[in-house]
Amino acid sequence: MSGTLWGVGVGPGAPDLMTLRAARLIEGARVLAYPTLAGAPSFARAIAAGRIAEGAEEIAIDLPMTPAREPAQAAYDAGAARIALHLEAGRDVVCLCEGDPMFYGSFMYLLARLRTRFAVEVVPGVTSVAAASALARLPLGAREARIAVLPATLPDDALREGIAAHEAVAILKLGRHFPRVRALVDALGLTGRATWVAHATVARQQVLPLAEAPLEAPYFSLILIAKESDPWL
Amino acid sequence: MSGTLWGVGVGPGAPDLMTLRAARLIEGARVLAYPTLAGAPSFARAIAAGRIAEGAEEIAIDLPMTPAREPAQAAYDAGAARIALHLEAGRDVVCLCEGDPMFYGSFMYLLARLRTRFAVEVVPGVTSVAAASALARLPLGAREARIAVLPATLPDDALREGIAAHEAVAILKLGRHFPRVRALVDALGLTGRATWVAHATVARQQVLPLAEAPLEAPYFSLILIAKESDPWL
Numbered sequence: 001m002s003g004t005l006w007g008v009g010v011g012p013g014a015p016d017l018m019t020l021r022a023a024r025l026i027e028g029a030r031v032l033a034y035p036t037l038a039g040a041p042s043f044a045r046a047i048a049a050g051r052i053a054e055g056a057e058e059i060a061i062d063l064p065m066t067p068a069r070e071p072a073q074a075a076y077d078a079g080a081a082r083i084a085l086h087l088e089a090g091r092d093v094v095c096l097c098e099g100d101p102m103f104y105g106s107f108m109y110l111l112a113r114l115r116t117r118f119a120v121e122v123v124p125g126v127t128s129v130a131a132a133s134a135l136a137r138l139p140l141g142a143r144e145a146r147i148a149v150l151p152a153t154l155p156d157d158a159l160r161e162g163i164a165a166h167e168a169v170a171i172l173k174l175g176r177h178f179p180r181v182r183a184l185v186d187a188l189g190l191t192g193r194a195t196w197v198a199h200a201t202v203a204r205q206q207v208l209p210l211a212e213a214p215l216e217a218p219y220f221s222l223i224l225i226a227k228e229s230d231p232w233l
Numbered sequence: 234m235s236g237t238l239w240g241v242g243v244g245p246g247a248p249d250l251m252t253l254r255a256a257r258l259i260e261g262a263r264v265l266a267y268p269t270l271a272g273a274p275s276f277a278r279a280i281a282a283g284r285i286a287e288g289a290e291e292i293a294i295d296l297p298m299t300p301a302r303e304p305a306q307a308a309y310d311a312g313a314a315r316i317a318l319h320l321e322a323g324r325d326v327v328c329l330c331e332g333d334p335m336f337y338g339s340f341m342y343l344l345a346r347l348r349t350r351f352a353v354e355v356v357p358g359v360t361s362v363a364a365a366s367a368l369a370r371l372p373l374g375a376r377e378a379r380i381a382v383l384p385a386t387l388p389d390d391a392l393r394e395g396i397a398a399h400e401a402v403a404i405l406k407l408g409r410h411f412p413r414v415r416a417l418v419d420a421l422g423l424t425g426r427a428t429w430v431a432h433a434t435v436a437r438q439q440v441l442p443l444a445e446a447p448l449e450a451p452y453f454s455l456i457l458i459a460k461e462s463d464p465w466l
Contacts, residue, residue, distance in 0.1 A: 007367075011252065019359060020256060021248040100363045108372035115370065122367035124245070126252060126357045130333045134240075134355035136347065139341035146395055147382040154377055163380055165398070185401070 003087040006094045006117050007101035009125020017126050025123065026051040029094035030114060031086045033059040033079065033157070043220075044096035059083060059093070068218065069176075080113035086184040087118045100125040100165040101147035103173065106150070128222060129170045132197035135207045140168040145228075151175035152205050152216040159184055178217035185210065185223065194225045236325040240334035240344065241359020243280040246435035250359050251280065258356065259284040262327035264319045266292040266312065268339040269415075276453075277329035292316060292326070294339070311344035315370050322353045333358040337384070337405065361455060362403045365430035367442045371459050373401040385410035392417055402458040409452065411450035418443065418456065427458045429451075 008025055011017035015174050018026075024108045026032070039062060045052075052058075061079030064071040078228035083093050101107040101122050111120060129149065132149045133140050140147050145167035148222050150159055159181065163169050171181055194210035206213075210223060242256055244250035252287035259265070259281050272295060278285075286292075294312030297304040297364055316326050324423045334340040334355050342355060362382065366373050373380050385407045392414065396402050404414055418427050420437075427443035431454035439446075443456060 009359075009363070009367075014254070016253040016257070016301065017357065019244065019252055021247070023253060024249070056433070086271075090287070100359070100367075101373045102366035103363065104376075104378075107370075108375055111452070120370060122370060124250065124331070124359045124363035124367040125241075126359055127363065130242070130336065130357035130360065133335035134333075134357040137344065137353060137355060138334045139338075139344070140340055141335070141382065141384075143337075144384050144386050144390070146384070146387070148399070149374065149380040149382075151374075151377050151379070154379070160397070164380070165394070169312035228374040 001090050002118050003090050005083065005120045006092060007107040007120070007122040008094050008099055009097050009100040009123055010044055011126040012099055012128045012131035012200045013047060015047055015050055017125065017201055019125065021123050022125065023051055025094055025214065027053060027058055029053065029092070031057045031059065031091050031093045031108075032096060033061060033083055036060045038062070038065040038075065039195065044098045045224070047098070047149060048096050051099075063106070072150070074107040076113065080110050083110065084114060084117070087114070097125065101111050101129045103127050114185040127182055128172070128200055128220070131200040132170070132222055133226055134224050135197055135200055135205070136195045136224060138195060138224055140170070140226060142228070148184045151202040152181050156180070156184060163188055163190065163225065167227050171221055171223040174217040174223065175219040176182070176220045178221075179215070181223065182213070185225065190225055191225070193227055196223055197221060216228070234322050234323050235351050236320040238320060238343070238347050238353045239294050239325060239327045240330055240355040242330050242333040242356055243277055245332055245361045245364035246276075246280060246431050247412040248280055248283055250364065250434055252356065252358065253254055254327055254356050255358065255411040256284055256329055259329070260286060262286065262325070264290045264292065264324050265295060265329060266316055266326055266343075267329040269293045269295045271295070271298040272353065275329070277331045279333070281329050291402040296339070309346065313343050317347060320347070324443070330358065332360045361405070361433055361453070362457075364433040365448065365457055366405070368430055368433055368438070369428045369457060371428060371457055371460060373403070373457070375461070385388050386415050389413070391418060393421065396423065396458065397419055400460050405446045405455040406452055406454065407454045408452040409448040411454075412448070414456065415443065415446070418458065423458055423460070426460055427456050429456055430454060
């Protein structure tokens with residue numbers, strides 16, 4: 001009997017925003033896997049740290065700091081191969097995923113490589129979008145509102161169209177794209193409706209009107225736009 | 234000192250898909266509130282039932298079964314007034330919300346009525362969209378994918394445009410709109426890319442290719458469409 005590959009969302013950052021199911025699985029895991037970036041500590045692991053059993057084996061999948069796809073794909077190939085050895089030996093592997101595994105996470109790269117050979121279970125998690133809208137007390141979906149989730153890496157036209165066509169918008173992965181996205185939002189006259197949230201639910205979190213946001217933004221920050229101020233009344 | 238109004242997401246249905254924070258708050262709550270529909274049992278309460286303390290006071294906000302807005306608004310007015318009495322007396326009130334409080338939830342109607350007078354805290358939860366994509370093993374957001382969340386109550390043109398313009402789409406609140414939405418998805422040639430999920434994570438859940446879905450769909454069901462089959466490789 002092969003082991004099961006578990007993709008487990010650990011939520012946006014605060015350890016108590018993981019689900020009860022995720023906590024139970026992490027506590028019972030003998031083998032864990034998670035991504036790291038260029039050798040830096042894993043954020044997903046940090047969220048789960050207090051629940052990892054002593055003596056658990058840990059597989060860090062180290063991704064290179066480059067926008068090129070091939071080096072990352074090679075890292076996922078190597079990580080999937082290491083995970084497969086445990087699964088073949090009948091051991092479950094719990095993959096820790098920031099937020100939700102199916103929402104812009106690295107787990108999908110492992111899933112794609114292993115799903116035909118092994119049983120897979122996915123535990124959904126709280127996304128950064130849900131966490132940010134909670135912090136901002138900003139309802140995103142009310143009645144017939146359409147919500148768009150847009151990565152900041154999109155070209156200008158795609159961002160402009162996406163922002164214009166929806167009642168509520170979340171723009172993710174800001175990082176170096178922040179000045180460009182901010183100018184686009186401003187040109188659409190929506191800065192007054194936009195909130196910037198960085199590092200949601202951890203100690204260094206920031207929640208600010210977009211107009212008051214600093215000039216630089218981390219990758220783990222996002223912009224929420226809600227066009228109707230009281231659409232639910 | 235007034236009490237705090239808590240909007241607490243209890244997740245998509247399985248009780249262990251609520252967060253540790255939600256579980257702790259529900260266990261400690263002396264006053265709880267939740268919506269009911271035309272006197273039927275509350276789904277949010279059912280998810281939390283095992284954690285509600287004996288002797289806790291419960292406020293059911295009973296919503297009428299009608300698409301008209303005024304009767305629902307009157308029910309929220311009355312519910313907010315009952316909650317306000319507790320808050321004024323210094324008692325916290327924990328409002329139970331299916332999924333995430335800021336994602337098409339009834340909590341926003343209470344928030345709108347009470348936010349200027351009382352402290353409000355919101356605990357994000359796992360949405361039905363995250364739960365459904367986990368069950369279907371269907372990554373929604375990969376790299377530069379744009380995700381649209383569309384209520385099935387939208388008119389045909391808005392649905393058609395939204396479905397066509399995004400790499401990944403979630404269509405919520407199907408209910409009586411299911412046959413119409415299904416025909417729209419089919420006319421766009423996307424039935425083969427679409428998965429139907431009903432009652433995600435509870436006993437009567439169903440996960441099927443849209444082509445194999447039954448002719449009628451409950452309100453708590455959704456369609457996921459992912460246009461690229463392996464976008465992450």
